[in-house]
Amino acid sequence: MTVTTTRSTRSAARAPVVAGTPLLGSLPDLLRDPLAAYLSARRECGDVVRFRIGPPGLRRELHGVFSPEGVQRVLATEAANFRKDTPFYQEVRDQIGNGLLTSQDADYLRQRRLVQPLFTRRRVNGYAEGVAVEAAELAESWRAAPGGSVELIGEMRRFALRVVGRILFGTDMEEAVAVVERTLPQLQDHALKRGLAPLKTPPTWPTPANRRAARRQAELYGLCDRIIESRRDGGDGGDGGDGGEATGAADSGDDLATLLARAENAEDGRLDHTEVREQVLIFLLAGHETTATALAFALHLLGRHPEERRRAREEVDRVLGGPGGRAPTAEDMEALPYLTMVVKEAMRLYPSAPIIGRRAVAGTEIDGVRIPAGADVLVSPWVTHRHPGYWDEPERFDPERFTPEAEAGRPRYAWFPFGGGPRACIGQHLSMLESVLGLAVLLQNHDFDAVEDEDVPLGAAITLIAKGPAWCGVTARVG
Known part of the structure; x- marks a missing residue:
């Protein structure tokens, strides 16, 4: 693939180098706490920086681009020049396959055409009932919460997986919860370490780390195979339809697994079993992470x-009637603007995909800095969402940042929790609907109080990783 850029890079300066150790450069910092390392790099070196990774002789460079304007160039206006050819993405492909998250070119376009029908706005709005049902069941279970408190990270992960099971796979996901919790963090950590390693053994070599990763991968693949088989055995129960009358459960044969298994046309052919499994795995993992x-x-x-x-509770009570009131629908989204702002501010501070990698095909210039051909490049919602040039007191929680007027006054890519450009997340409308309506049901039924005021320890690989619990007190509201 040949890509040329329209900007001359001859006179542009090289990006400043982030300080690291003489032997390994920035590698120890990126392995120990990548989120802190990227924030520190922007603060100390500016909006375009270079990390040197590994020992002399084996060292490689990674460019960080942190301004909204630079992010827009990477993800949107020069998207064809920035591809998913990085070492980290190759490790992700090895772990979870060549689905929508990792595929490129003709493979990506073919896959997107096949799954796009499940994510039209009309069809996604039809999933609202399923979201409300699952949220109501969760709220009811919290009435018996031991000690009057719940651990939010695990509870929301289980809720989001149940929603994915209901509306995308048409199957029970209780087994999936345990498998994902047991395997995903370890596979992400393995991919991150191999993606940054100056030298690494082939993935087929029977090292202890490779063998552990293979066992976890086999467990995830087995789960996806069982989901696919459950739809083939009993899931195709109807003629489909346009999704406008959806009941919230994928019980009409139009769920993702069934659609992919039977999808075929003259242009795209037919997906084989491995391809179906890879798509199911991507949506199983990515489909719940943003919402959770x-x-x-x-x-x-x-x-x-x-x-x-x-303020959030009063808005919910005004729209839905408070405890004992009605369930929310997709049409209520417009009537819940403050709740939507709360969700957007939570996504600003805690983006589910805090780091996004690309590789430059041709040399270009960003913010006056030269990006050479072949350079590995990252953009980071975690960093850009905290950029003091665009966010006042960036660590402060303030939903008012997302009034229409405030949003209109910021660059488009000051906030990009769903990525952007031609590779923007296909499920972003579904994620917003799940998050806002799920939050509405929980606030309708419970009051919440912090159990402790300490921040949740975090890490990052493919997704944001909570390294500790987030406890919250819950008190059932009485109508």
């Missing part, structure tokens, strides 16, 4: 901010 992260941290933040919690 947004909900867990929205509740965590509301629990620590009583005035914002009061």
Whole structure:
């Protein structure tokens, strides 16, 4: 693939180098705490920086681009020049396959055409009932919460996986919860370490780390195979339809697994079993992570901010009627603007995909700095969402940042939790609907208070990783 850029890079300066150790450069910092390392790099070196990774002779460079304007160039206006050819993405492909998250070119376009029908706005709105049902069941279970408190990270992950099971796979996901919790963090850590390693053994070599990763991968693949088989055995129960009358459960044969298994046309052919499994795996993992992260941290933040919690609860009561009121629908999204702002602010502070990598095909210039051909490049919602040039007191929780007027006054890519450009997340409308309606049901049924005021320890690989619990007190509301 040949890509040329229209900007001359001859006179542009090289990016400043982030300080590291003489022997390994920035590698220890990126392995120990990548989120802190990227924030520190922007603060100390500017909006375009270079990390040197590994020992002399084996060292490689990684460019960080942190301004909204630079992010837009990488993800949107020069998207064809920045591809998913990085070492980290190759490790992700090895772990979870060549689905929508990792595929490129003709493979990506073919896959996107096949799954796009499940994510039209009309069809996604039809999933609202399923979201409300699952949220109501979760709220009811919290009435018996031991000690009157719940651990939000695990609870929201299980909720989001159940929603994915209901509306995308048409199957029970209780087994998936345990498998994902047991395997995904370890596979992400393995991919991160191999993606940064100056030298690495072939993935087929029977090292202890490779053998552990292979066992976890086999467990995930087995789960996806069982989901696919369950739809083939009993899931195709109807003629489909346009999704406008959806019941919230994928019980009409139009769920993702069934659609992919039977999809075929003259242009795209037919997906084989491996391709179906890879798509199911991507949506199993990515399809729940954004919602789980947004909900867990929205509740965590509301629990620590009583005035914002009061405003959100009053809006929910006004629209839905309070405890014992009606369930929310997709049409209620417009009537819940403050709750939507809460979710967006939670996504700003805790983006589920905090780091996004690319590789430059041709040399270009960003923010006056030269990006050479072949350079590995990252953009980071975690860093850009905290950029003091665009966010006042960036660590402060303030949903008012997302009024229409405030959003219109910022660059488009000052906030990009769903990525952007031609590779923007296909499920972003579904994630927002799940998060806002799920949060509405929980606030309708419970009051929330922080159990402790300490921040949740975090890490990052493919997704944002909570390294500790997020406890929150819950008190059932009485109508």
